[in-house]
Amino acid sequence: VRPLVGAVDIGATKTLVTVSPYPIESWPASRPMVRFATPRDPVACVERIGRALDLLAGREMGALVAVGCGTPGPLDRERGIVIHSPNQAWRDIPIGPWLSERVRVPVAIDDDARTGALGEAVLGAGAGADPVVYLTISSGIGSGLVLGGALVAGAHGLAGEVGHLVVDRRGPRCTCGNRGCIEAFASGGGLARRARRAWPRATTVDGRAAPHSAADVFRAARLGDPEARRLADEAAWALALGFASLAAVLDPEVIVVGGSVGLARRSFVRRAAALARHRVMRESAGALRVTRAALGGASVLAGAALLAGYLASEEGVA
Amino acid sequence: VRPLVGAVDIGATKTLVTVSPYPIESWPASRPMVRFATPRDPVACVERIGRALDLLAGREMGALVAVGCGTPGPLDRERGIVIHSPNQAWRDIPIGPWLSERVRVPVAIDDDARTGALGEAVLGAGAGADPVVYLTISSGIGSGLVLGGALVAGAHGLAGEVGHLVVDRRGPRCTCGNRGCIEAFASGGGLARRARRAWPRATTVDGRAAPHSAADVFRAARLGDPEARRLADEAAWALALGFASLAAVLDPEVIVVGGSVGLARRSFVRRAAALARHRVMRESAGALRVTRAALGGASVLAGAALLAGYLASEEGVA
Numbered sequence: 001v002r003p004l005v006g007a008v009d010i011g012a013t014k015t016l017v018t019v020s021p022y023p024i025e026s027w028p029a030s031r032p033m034v035r036f037a038t039p040r041d042p043v044a045c046v047e048r049i050g051r052a053l054d055l056l057a058g059r060e061m062g063a064l065v066a067v068g069c070g071t072p073g074p075l076d077r078e079r080g081i082v083i084h085s086p087n088q089a090w091r092d093i094p095i096g097p098w099l100s101e102r103v104r105v106p107v108a109i110d111d112d113a114r115t116g117a118l119g120e121a122v123l124g125a126g127a128g129a130d131p132v133v134y135l136t137i138s139s140g141i142g143s144g145l146v147l148g149g150a151l152v153a154g155a156h157g158l159a160g161e162v163g164h165l166v167v168d169r170r171g172p173r174c175t176c177g178n179r180g181c182i183e184a185f186a187s188g189g190g191l192a193r194r195a196r197r198a199w200p201r202a203t204t205v206d207g208r209a210a211p212h213s214a215a216d217v218f219r220a221a222r223l224g225d226p227e228a229r230r231l232a233d234e235a236a237w238a239l240a241l242g243f244a245s246l247a248a249v250l251d252p253e254v255i256v257v258g259g260s261v262g263l264a265r266r267s268f269v270r271r272a273a274a275l276a277r278h279r280v281m282r283e284s285a286g287a288l289r290v291t292r293a294a295l296g297g298a299s300v301l302a303g304a305a306l307l308a309g310y311l312a313s314e315e316g317v318a
Numbered sequence: 319v320r321p322l323v324g325a326v327d328i329g330a331t332k333t334l335v336t337v338s339p340y341p342i343e344s345w346p347a348s349r350p351m352v353r354f355a356t357p358r359d360p361v362a363c364v365e366r367i368g369r370a371l372d373l374l375a376g377r378e379m380g381a382l383v384a385v386g387c388g389t390p391g392p393l394d395r396e397r398g399i400v401i402h403s404p405n406q407a408w409r410d411i412p413i414g415p416w417l418s419e420r421v422r423v424p425v426a427i428d429d430d431a432r433t434g435a436l437g438e439a440v441l442g443a444g445a446g447a448d449p450v451v452y453l454t455i456s457s458g459i460g461s462g463l464v465l466g467g468a469l470v471a472g473a474h475g476l477a478g479e480v481g482h483l484v485v486d487r488r489g490p491r492c493t494c495g496n497r498g499c500i501e502a503f504a505s506g507g508g509l510a511r512r513a514r515r516a517w518p519r520a521t522t523v524d525g526r527a528a529p530h531s532a533a534d535v536f537r538a539a540r541l542g543d544p545e546a547r548r549l550a551d552e553a554a555w556a557l558a559l560g561f562a563s564l565a566a567v568l569d570p571e572v573i574v575v576g577g578s579v580g581l582a583r584r585s586f587v588r589r590a591a592a593l594a595r596h597r598v599m600r601e602s603a604g605a606l607r608v609t610r611a612a613l614g615g616a617s618v619l620a621g622a623a624l625l626a627g628y629l630a631s632e633e634g635v636a
Contacts, residue, residue: 131473145567147465154569155449156605164566166559166597167484176599178562241484244496245563248482249463251472279484281494287474 004060005308006053006067006103009112009300010095012087014038015045016297017052020305022065022312027123027295027302032056042082042093050102064105066315068307070300071095073111077157080109106315108307110151112300114160117144118151119302120256125294129253133246134293135162136259137239137269139189140175141182145250150310163187167241185238186272188214188261194231214261218268236268240275247280247288258293266292322378323626324371324385324421327430327618328413330405332356333363334615335370338623340383340630345441345613345620350374360400360411368420382423384633386625388618389413391429395475398427424633426625428469430618432478435462436469437620438574443612447571451564452611453480454577455557455587457507458493459500463568468628481505485559503556504590506532506579512549532579536586554586558593565598565606576611584610 002021009016017034020027034052039045049069057064072085080096100107110118117134126132126146136142141163145152152159163183164176171180172194184190191214199210205225211217220228243255257269273290280288295302320339327334335352338345352370357363367387375382390403398414418425428436435452444450444464454460459481463470470477481501482494489498490512502508509532517528523543529535538546561573575587591608598606613620 129473131470131477147470152449152465152568155447155571156569156601158565158599158602158605159449159567159569161566161569161599164599165563166566168487169485169555169559178597178599181566237487241487245483246567247476248479248484248499249477249564249567250470251474251477251479253473279496281476281479281482281496283474284476287476 002060002062003065003312004057004062005305005312006057006064006105007301007305007308008049008067008069008099009115009304010038010045010049010069010071011112011300012038012072012085015049016301017049017056018301018305019053019056019060019062019064021062022309024123024305024309027119027298027305031298032059033301038088040088042088042090042095042098045088046095046098046102049099053103064103066105066308066312067099067103067107068115068304068309068311069095069099069107069109070112070115070304070307071109073113075109075111077110080107082109106311108311110303110307113142114144114151115303115307116142116258116299117160117303118146118306119299119304120258120293120295121146122149122306123295123302124299125256125291126254131250131252132254132256133162133250133252134256134258135262136293136299137187137257137262138259139187141187142259162242162246165242165245167238167245171238182238182242186235186242191217191231191235195228198227198231218265232268236272237275239269239272240279243273243276243288243290244279247276247284251284251287254289254291256291256293258299263292320378320380321383321630322375322380323623323630324375324382324423325619325623325626326367326385326387326417327433327622328356328363328367328387328389329430329618330356330390330403333367334619335367335374336619336623337371337374337378337380337382339378339380340627342441342623342627345437345616345623349616350377351619356406358406360406360408360413360416363406364413364416364420367417371421382421384423384626384630385417385421385425386433386622386627386629387413387417387425387427388430388433388622389427391431393427393429395428398425400427424629426629428621428625431460432462432469433621433625434460434576434617435478435621436464436624437617437622438576438611438613439464440467440624441613441620442617443574443609444572449568449570450572450574451480451568451570452574452576453580454611454617455505455575455580456577457505459505460577480560480564483560483563485556485563489556500556500560504553504560509535509549509553513546516545516549536583550586554590555593557587557590558597561591561594561606561608562597565594565602569602569605572607572609574609574611576617581610
């Protein structure tokens with residue numbers, strides 16, 4: 001039988017499951033997949049994942065050697081526990097051990113931002129490059145650093161929080177409690193919060209309802225509203241200074257940008273990259289490459305497959 | 319005979335040479351050393367280094383297996399060439415190959431900031447910690463990142479420029495051509511440039527000549543001058559935001575601060591560390607450790623010994 005790894009992406013709303021030949025050499029654009037609404041009951045969730053893996057492995061006439069799983073954070077990687085997932089109201093759920101018991105192979109878990117970063121860096125837009133920084137800009141900014149093919153964890157597992165690079169001492173409040181983080185300026189949630197502060201609900205801009213989402217801000221900016229322009233401008237600058245600081249500290253071969261805002265707002269990201277090139281040392285300006293995530297919705301799955309692959313090679317499978 | 323590595327620190331004004339048992343296990347507080355004024359003639363410099371190494375190795379009744387050398391940058395590490403050293407007016411000097419020919423063992427070179435970072439991180443204040451960020455704050459800010467015992471080079475050898483983290487989009491001009499880098503706010507040279515702009519030469523502050531050095535700014539700030547206070551305050555904040563950004567991206571186990579300004583201005587560095595703890599995520603606040611360099615003037619020598627040790631183990635000596 002062919003050795004396979006299982007890959008699972010437990011999302012806030014839906015869960016994706018697939019399998020990949022092991023060792024993993026590439027990530028094809030399409031791949032048989034099972035998807036279902038993430039059950040609130042974690043026992044049911046594990047059972048659905050187990051059935052999906054059985055089905056997919058059977059179809060491939062292969063046998064699982066390990067399973068990787070991107071999950072909501074915060075979590076305890078070592079013990080495979082999701083400490084808290086607000087969407088499912090999960091608390092201290094040992095998803096790794098439960099799933100491992102169900103599928104009878106070792107299971108590795110990591111949070112979805114880091115798992116997606118690993119997938120994009122190694123099998124997606126960062127394939128072949130080193131170091132790679134991945135930013136997923138959606139309601140917040142998730143990220144991960146990949147050096148020599150492995151995620152940088154830091155001394156306490158807290159590395160890779162690129163969204164919390166501070167670019168303005170007096171900037172807007174961030175969800176992390178501080179001020180002037182990139183996330184507070186340039187994430188979907190950050191822009192929406194700034195918009196709600198700038199335009200009380202009652203007002204209108206050019207005859208339309210006042211902006212209350214990042215999309216609204218970008219639209220109003222395009223229509224020429226000066227306040228929206230200022231917010232969009234500051235968002236691009238914050239992202240640019242973040243890119244510049246990453247270039248100074250890490251000299252990444254490529255910075256990969258994904259996430260709903262990152263992918264939908266091409267000109268925004270392109271502008272930030274152009275601004276950043278004027279804010280780095282001359283040698284770095286030519287070297288600073290910012291590109292779009294390539295795996296779309298599959299980056300967490302690809303990273304989960306890699307987690308499984310690393311686990312399998314550590315455990316001496318293959 | 320005992321295997322030894324040679325360690326050389328070619329400084330702008332003086333050159334230090336020592337030897338260490340190989341493999342290198344620690345860096346004793348004192349060690350036999352030869353020091354001389356760095357000759358402007360690179361051939362003479364290599365000859366003096368060679369003689370010093372012969373003398374020291376003979377005294378230890380050992381034999382060199384490799385030599386490491388911290389040199390002024392910019393340089394071509396691979397080929398062992400100092401591309402430009404303004405103090406000695408050296409241009410394209412193949413110091414590595416020349417020294418290797420003289421001492422008949424392989425020679426590794428790296429720039430002094432990176433070499434000092436490696437020494438402090440592995441054998442000095444960062445010993446046992448991982449990752450380690452080292453900042454040397456003197457006229458500029460040099461730095462290095464050490465991950466898993468090795469310097470992070472980045473994709474183009476440009477990683478570790480912590481002094482060029484951007485903390486204020488509209489901040490003062492930096493020597494690198496950009497604005498708002500930490501170095502522009504918090505280095506000796508940056509503070510001196512800000513002081514000269516704030517106080518035209520003719521003016522006096524409290525009956526004294528106007529500040530024109532970093533030390534003057536700190537003194538005037540202590541005496542209560544509001545403008546000097548503002549500059550010292552902004553310097554501490556810039557350094558703090560740099561620490562906070564490093565914590566967010568790399569989660570270092572320890573940030574080691576050395577250099578003439580870094581070591582002389584204890585309360586300045588301590589204040590920056592305290593401010594930084596309010597500007598990181600809650601989990602990181604307790605984890606953020608900033609400490610003083612421990613090797614004093616020997617950090618480049620210790621790093622050079624490590625460079626030699628890595629080279630020896632790569633080449634299969636020992």
